[in-house]
Amino acid sequence: MPVNEDRVPWLPERAARPAAGPLLFLRSLLNNPLKIGAVAPSSPKLSRLMASPVNPSESLVLEIGGGTGSVTRALLETGLAPQRLVVVERDPELAAFLRREFPTVRIRCGEALQAATIASGEFGAPVQTVVSSLPLRNLAKPDQIEIVRAMLDALTEDGQLIQFTYAAGCPVPEKQLGLKAECLGRVWANLPPAAVWRFTAARNAKRANTRH
Template sequence: MQQRAKSARATEGRGSSAALTFFRQWLKNPLSVAALSPSSRQLARLMVRELPADARRVIELGGGTGVFTQAMLEHGIAPDHLMVLELNEELHKFLQERFPEVAVVCGDARKLRELAEERRFIPEGTVDAVVSGLGLLSMPKTLQREILEAAFSVLPPDGRYIQFTYGPVSPVPRETLDALGLTVRRGGFALWNIPPASVFVYTRTRSKPIHPVRAK
């Protein structure tokens, strides 16, 4: 009984710390942080539900405070088979301390393949899925395209890019999807997230590989 109470207090403490850290970063730069608060566990479950059934190696973009990271570990993704990119230095440090066994990298998502190769994270050349907490909806189309190109450069022909957004439709415009040879379907809807969020899954419509444009 006492052990459960200690565990509950520890979880509550981590949650409070994560929310405070996240909000502090939003105050510093609201345009670079997608929301006022971390994603809900409901949204995290919906994101993880879209992973391929046999997914073993995953990259997460925009780790934030680790809500999706924790959900994937609980789902069964091994810590050494998960790499998390986070561009914000304070959030990167927070994630490193929270998940010491996970490869947490401070870097630009447009350089995904380069960063993964540097960490020797893709010995087979690809991963099973890319899970994204990035705020694509607020990004210019050129930046969206560069991130998607980088993500699909490390995905096999049947790999999945899993993205959430606060809008009711895909954050990636049709012309970008057509140019990259991608298709999208809507997954779940997290009503209790703040604000409510939709999950979208992107896959290739053709087998031709997508090569990333190196960020300058």
């Protein structure tokens, strides 16, 4: 989908050095393969699918695991104003890169486990959408559940968590967490192919009741 610069006046020009993002991604990957969890940045098609459930005029959005910004760009391309978006990235070098690429977006060098604190600190409220590129399947099951719960805690009651995965099935134990899971589609033009999932609170299931 071509970007309409009139509709999105705050969308920054693509990097003057277009190779800078992929090279930095590769370096971060070599330094810390399990924590990066992908062999390449998300493709534009995957990033657009990740951004597609966002209502740009009503949503506050927390992006977790910003990497080199392909999903950040797709979120801004929906027409989402930069002040409605906060990006959390744990790697300081990637966070610094994101700040240079998206000077009008709040980039927080931090940890997904702090999602709710970051949302209330930045917006003073929970958000309607959390968009996560975290490599969940590289984590042990208890850590996976802890991190997904932390992201759910940043959401409003009717909020949505968007997560991509390279796995064939659902990347989150949705029943255990009281969630309704919906696969939004699979992108074959991605390295490797990936699917995007949307999680919302299941009707008649209270997330709080699933905590022990």
